[in-house]
Amino acid sequence: MNRKMNGDCEMSKVTDEIHGQIIGITDEERVKIDAFERRMYSHDLASLPKMMELGFKMMPDLVVIPKDAEEIAEIIKIARKEGIPVVPRGGASWGLGGAMPVDGGIVIDLTKMNKILNIDKNNFNVTVESGVTWKKLYDSLIKMGYMIGSYPSSAYAATIGGWISTGGVGVGTYKYGSAIDHMESLEVVLPTGRILEIGESETSTTGGQDLSRLFFGAEGTLGIVTKARLKIHPAPEEIRPLSYGFDNLKVLSSVVKKMTLSDVMPLHISFLDRFHFEFLRDLGIEIPGSEINDMLNIALEGDSAVLDLEEEALDKIAMTNNGKKQENDIALHEWNERFFELRTKRAGPTATLGEVFIPISNMAEMVEDIYKLIKKMKLRAAVTGMISDRNTAVFMPYYLSDERKLIRNLVSLSFIKKLGDLAFTHGGRPAGQGLFFPGNLKKTYGPGRDTMMDIKSVMDPFDLMNPGKTTEGLTRFGIPIPTFAMNSGMNMMAWIKHILTKDKKVST
Amino acid sequence: MKIKIGGIENDLYACLQCGYCTSICPVYNEVGWESASPRGKIFYIKQLTQKSIWDRILRRKIDINDALIKRIYQCTNCGACEEVCHVNNKPYEIWGLVKDWFYANNIDPPEILKKMQSTIETNHSPYVSGFESGSVADRNELLIKKYKLPEKGEVVFFVGCVSSYLLIKMMNSALKILRKSGINYTVLKDEWCCGNILGATGQGKSPTFQKSAQHNMAAVKATGANTLVTSCPGCYRTFSEMYPKYASKPDFEVMHFTELLVDLIDNEKISFKKSFDKKIAYHDPCELGRLSGIYEPPRKILENIPGIKLTELIDNKKDCNCCGNGGGLSSLEPDLAMNISLKKIDEVLETKADTLVSSCPNCRHGLSNAILEKKKRMSTNGGGDLGLDMMDITELVGKLV
Ligand SMILES: Cc1cc2nc3c(=O)[nH]c(=O)nc-3n(C[C@H](O)[C@H](O)[C@H](O)COP(=O)(O)OP(=O)(O)OC[C@H]3O[C@@H](n4cnc5c(N)ncnc54)[C@H](O)[C@@H]3O)c2cc1C
């Protein structure tokens, strides 16, 4: 093949001819191969050290902005013929290296496929292109008296396709479930270039195998989601935020357990510890209420009369456990801040966030162990999280560091790995695999992992759809990162962090 | 090797790369490429400040190139990014400092902006010629001959270039209102372009900007006024923010015309003789609203006008979408600015208002052109009238007092 040098002195997988073909499918305006633009697409949320480029070719060879599934299908056919990796990219707001290449190739920027195609008021569903953000969808629906049950707290940037593909939980998951619970049908482009419409027909609860489920959490490794038909609900009469302060997260955990056992069904439950508020105060960010300790935030949703009763029930549970009910303005402020969980980052200025799922019954023990780990690793950290259903607590602790202090920062990274280990000990698991944690797949799914690998190899035999992610963990030379190497490396780093001096102003 | 640009490092590192700003940026939403988004620009500038031996080893080409320079100037200064920023960054101010750094390091702004500087230097206006009131001298003469304004006054009305040369109606309306109010006012004998466009494009330290600042502030002093009022939010911010930042702090109060109008209404110095039976949508100019926090005065004025039915745009006040004409974008990339304006017009049409009112000559100019453009495009499709007019709040008030 006639390969050419492309910007950054890298060998490009995209020849002039392929470049021309892709322009032919789309148009000149929507295709870029200059190094400046490609550099912009060489990363996602995570700030990675450039040394990573020794092992990974994070710069794509070409970036294209398609306008529909047909264009994507044609591009994928070319990529398949020429053996070029394809990486779907939504809002790039995920931090596990999902939307960036590890071995160059073509990045498909889906954010311009952002039309809300149809709001079906009779059948209570909405059809959207996958590049629509959750915020835009939410706002458009509310305007018309409808709402989508849940959305990620990154709704400003996260796309429909991105949240479906990462399989996450978010605001409203407690009551309405996750993206998979909204999905009625999907349009996807398979690694063969075939366009499929899969899922349920207009009537929601039909039987039979529903292939759309396969794409939930597939992290772009099985195909590209281009459209989705999602369930919607009537907008509620009221959304009522409530906040309660507690002496510590352990007490808070026991209250949460009681609340999940009650028959109240809040829209959303989340928590923030005192260190989070301390970081905010350090930054001089105004927060209403002076004595905020560990905070439980709840949003109720529905008819006001019902909410009165629900509020009363929750008050009772909280008060009997020394909970301090906060003023309405604090609760409202906390609710409005749901999109801005990492405001404290400036205090780092680097913030690294872990995410693990734990059975509610083990929540209090997990709290204790996370704080122990933070103390042992001498980190400046805060513990935040949410309750995603009656039996699952999601912990999202983060630590602040400074990426300019390379070694210290790198060794702190092992906190994320250790957090995952803790999750496994408490019967839970880390969230998402991406580029960094495919090694967890076996632990999480057991033999299910092998079936996942089988599905991947059947659907994408040449391994071109977002290669190196989810089920694997590949470097640019196609050499897998063995789980034990990743693990032992991380353990070593944790140990080094332990012997380093404390980070300034450590939590605990 | 590393590039050090003062005042931005903390913001670059604080940035989470969450992309909230990207989703809201009017320029990005038109251009579509990550390099045009605030997030993308921050990412790249940070790379510049982190250059090290590793870039050579890995053959990473990170440099100040034409594509980057183009993107840095491609900003309407609308401030929308700041509103949604996770970590309270002001991305447009980061570009501001980068542009200042470019200027200090002899990296030229795009040709058209450079030319503007020399035009302002020689003409004391950003326009070459051929506009409604001719040259600066012609405008000065008009003010002296037609309005016979005194040399001294308590309040100076700073006309601004758009109202002086492109939208002379706005100037006449403002002067009519001032005359009717009976307050002691005047204008500058020789008003020069305030230099907003230079301050916004890294040329605040240029001799031209410095001269404009000194000249205008001295001229205000010569009138003995303690207050300067202007109907242009750009001029307003030049006096209130750019002069202090790049030159010196004015020793008189700076007011926007809408603030003065509220005073005049409250003190019954003006009253509305006629009613205006129309449905109005109000557009918050970025430099007046988000960047100066003036949201209520224009609304208060409109509410006082008999007959008016005031509707709000869905995105209003701090969420109001930019008209596309700030930061020199309408000169730099007229097509891009026009596309942003056209989107704005669509948004206004959704409210079914028949009159769009703003309080900025720049918005007024850009948006009326967009209405014309839209009509033109409709008529080629056999369409017709939009049923939408555009007015500045001074024109509207001027018509009714
Ligand atoms: C402040 C903040 C808060 C967050 N809160 C939450 C939260 O509450 N819940 C949560 O789950 N996550 C959260 N996240 C993480 C992230 O925002 C979400 O995972 C989000 O859904 C990712 O969407 P995206 O469009 O940005 O996807 P990207 O980051 O662009 O992509 C994510 C993965 O999906 C793939 N992908 C993207 N689009 C498609 C598509 N159309 N078809 C196939 N594959 C695709 C990509 O290849 C990649 O592997 C948060 C992030 C931030 C910064």
Ligand code: SF4
């Ligand atoms: S000020 Fe407006 S145009 Fe400029 S970067 Fe921010 S959002 Fe974009």
Ligand code: SF4
């Ligand atoms: S919103 Fe703020 S933190 Fe997020 S990408 Fe933009 S500048 Fe960075």
